Each structure stands twice: as structure tokens, then as C-alpha cells.
Amino acid sequence: MQCRICGSNGAHRHYVAKEMMLGLRDEHRYFQCAGCDCLQIEHIPANIADYYPDNYYSYSDATKAGNPVKQALTKLRDRYEVTGKCLIGRVMHFWMPNAKLATLRPLHLTQASQVLDVGCGAGHLLHSLRELGFHNLLGIDPFNQADIAYPNGLRVEKRDIFSEQGQWDAVMFHHSFEHLPNQRTNLGQAFNILKPGGMALVRIPTVSSYVWQEYGVNWVQLDAPRHLYLHSVKSMQALAEQAGFITEKVVFDSNALQFWGSKQYEQDIPLRDPRSWAESPEHLLFTAKEMREFEQRSRExxxxxxxxxxxxYLRKPA
Structure with a gap:
């Protein structure tokens, strides 16, 4: 097959991966490009929407009622994650970090920044930003059941990026880009709707990693068939250049899931299985010591x- 990223027709490596998040275990064929190393599905299932059930993790409501003191401390923590400022928030960061929000810091957002989150699910990240006083925010996701209007004014709309005509300071794909079938046109549309000098943030799993080499098709973030493309650093930078972007920075931000999830798959235990650490940590599939070691190894x-x-972090030239 021809690579959809770099066009190579070389001697690609082929793999068969099972659907393991839901535990369906049906098989899907992938190939890894001999030229740019991008791992990509051979054929997208015609029923791909069936692999996103109503209880898919990103669909849960972003509003959370709880202890007012904890909510106030969480807001201070979130402010630190986004801005790098707030002493109390910094202390809270060490107690309960929010790694996803921290990835926004290099964007240097202000409360007036116009931010579009593509494939945002229920809009958890945007909801946190709205609570911090950011007001020019919009989330879009074609897989949502309907539009969402939160009491704090945040809107999440059921549509894709090609319906967007505005001009944005930042366009974000937080683990949504690997789900998109037309990689060039989606990133190209992000380029089109960014203001000159604007930034695209693309957070994705990558095959430029230890665990892909170690676990192969049992790698938890292969996530067949939902993940259509598993980029290498080389292939993602090539795609960004094709779209007109300048790659300013690449920051690795993996966590312990890469180890405990992949080890579960080796034991034929899906993420949604009652035995899974994600569903029932009290079952002690992994000890507290092992989980700390997974986190430490991830940081390393x-x-x-x-x-x-x-x-x-991709910048559109000014």
C-alpha cells in the first residue's frame, strides 16, 4: 500500500491488531511506512462509529459538583497549569497535577485568546479554561450526540473542522487527531482558520517510543481501530510542513498508562474489563509500588x- 503521509511504496511492515479497549477483539490490519515510520490502518471500518459507544470516556459531562474548597483549590491548580503562575496552584500541582492543561502553557494564552478545541468530546479542558475566565472558546466534535451548552457559557457543537470559518489564535487536537481519516486536509484546514502567527497544538500517541518497540500490537495506545494513524515524530513533522506549519517544539508527555495498559493487553484484559486497573484498581492487578515505578519510568x-x-506545537508563519 502507498503511505498516505509521505507517498512511499516501500517494503512496509504489516501488523494485525485487536480491538481491546471495549474487549471486542476483532482484528484490524495496519502497516508501518518504510519511509516515514507512520503506522496506519489499512482500511477504515465502514461501521467505525460503532466503536464509539455512548459511554466512551470523552463523552462524560464536564461539570462536577463537589466540595467548594476542593473546587477553589482545583481552580488555583488549573491556573498554575495554564500560566505557570500562582503559588498555591503550584503546591496543588504536586498533589494532583493536570498534565493536559499544562500542555497549554507554551501557547501563552490570555483570557482574550480565541481557542478552538477539535474533537473535544464533552469539552472537559475547555470547561476548565472557561472557569478560569477564558471566554473566547469553542469545542467541536462530530461524534457527540448533540450540541452542549454549559451553565458557564461554554458551547460544544456537533460538527467537524471543515464547517468552521472563523479565525483563531489557537487550534487544538488533544488525542483526537489520530482518529481523523484525512490527515492532510484536517491539518490544512487548521492552518487555514488560524490567524497569522497562530498555533496548532497536536497531542498524539507516537510510534517513536520505547513501548511500541517493546509491546508491539499489545501497545495500549495503538487502540485499533479508533486510532487510524500512529505518527512517528518524522511523519508528523513532515505532515506539518506539507500544511505550511513550522514545528516549534515537540514535548513528550506520556504517563503510566503506556505500561499498565499494555501489560493488561498482553494478558488479554481489555481496558473496560472488570479486572482492569482502570475499572477496579482495588483488585490490585498492579501494586502501588509498580504503579509508582510505571510513573517514574514514564518521566524518564x-x-x-x-x-x-x-x-x-506548530506555528503558522506571521
Whole structure:
């Protein structure tokens, strides 16, 4: 097959991966490009929407009622994650970090920044930003059941990026880009709707990682067949260049999931299985010591650019 990223017709490596998040275990064929190393599904299932059930993790309501003191401290923590400022928030960060929000810091957002989150599900990240006083926010996701209007004014609309005509300071894909079938046109549309000098943030799993080499098709973030493309750093940078972007920075931000999830798959235990650590941590599939070791190993791999996910910061020339 021809690589859809770089066009190579070389001697690609082929793999068969099972659907393991839901535990369906049906098989899907992938190939890894001999030229740019991008791992990509051979054929997208005609029923791909069936692999996103109503209880898919990103669909849960973003509003959370709870202890007012904890909510106030969480807001301070979130402010620190986004801005790098707030002493109390910094303390809270060490207690309960929000790694996803922290990836926004290099964007240097202000409360007036116009931010579009593509494939945002229920809009958890945007909801946190809205609570911090950011007001020019919009989330879009074609897989949502309907539009969402939150009491704090945030809107999440059921549509894709090609219906967007506005001009944005930042366009974000937080683990949604790997689900998109037309990689060039989607990133190209992000380029089109950014203001000159604007930034695209693309957070994705990557095959430029230790765990892909170690676990192969049992790698938890392969996530067949939902993940249509598992980029290498090389292939993502090539795609960004094709779209007109300048890659300013690549930051690896993997976590312990890459280890405990992949080890579960080796044991034929899906993420949604009652035995899974994600569903029932009290079952002690992994000890607290093992989980700490997974987190430590993840930090070490991120430091040497070998974690299993990365954030790509792409700038549109001014």
C-alpha cells in the first residue's frame, strides 16, 4: 500500500491488531511506512462509529459538583497549569497535577485568546479554561450526540473542522487527531482558520517510543481501530510542513498508562474489563509500588524523547 503521509511504496511492515479497549477483539490490519515510520490502518471500518459507544470516556459531562474548597483549590491548580503562575496552584500541582492543561502553557494564552478545541468530546479542558475566565472558546466534535451548552457559557457543537470559518489564535487536537481519516486536509484546514502567527497544538500517541518497540500490537495506545494513524515524530513533522506549519517544539508527555495498559493487553484484559486497573484498581492487578515505578519510568522516557505520546506545537508563519 502507498503511505498516505509521505507517498512511499516501500517494503512496509504489516501488523494485525485487536480491538481491546471495549474487549471486542476483532482484528484490524495496519502497516508501518518504510519511509516515514507512520503506522496506519489499512482500511477504515465502514461501521467505525460503532466503536464509539455512548459511554466512551470523552463523552462524560464536564461539570462536577463537589466540595467548594476542593473546587477553589482545583481552580488555583488549573491556573498554575495554564500560566505557570500562582503559588498555591503550584503546591496543588504536586498533589494532583493536570498534565493536559499544562500542555497549554507554551501557547501563552490570555483570557482574550480565541481557542478552538477539535474533537473535544464533552469539552472537559475547555470547561476548565472557561472557569478560569477564558471566554473566547469553542469545542467541536462530530461524534457527540448533540450540541452542549454549559451553565458557564461554554458551547460544544456537533460538527467537524471543515464547517468552521472563523479565525483563531489557537487550534487544538488533544488525542483526537489520530482518529481523523484525512490527515492532510484536517491539518490544512487548521492552518487555514488560524490567524497569522497562530498555533496548532497536536497531542498524539507516537510510534517513536520505547513501548511500541517493546509491546508491539499489545501497545495500549495503538487502540485499533479508533486510532487510524500512529505518527512517528518524522511523519508528523513532515505532515506539518506539507500544511505550511513550522514545528516549534515537540514535548513528550506520556504517563503510566503506556505500561499498565499494555501489560493488561498482553494478558488479554481489555481496558473496560472488570479486572482492569482502570475499572477496579482495588483488585490490585498492579501494586502501588509498580504503579509508582510505571510513573517514574514514564518521566524518564519523556526526558529522552521516548515516551508513547507527544505534543507538537506548530506555528503558522506571521
Amino acid at each position: 522516557l519523556n526526558a529522552i524523547n521516548q515516551g508513547d505520546q507527544a505534543a507538537f
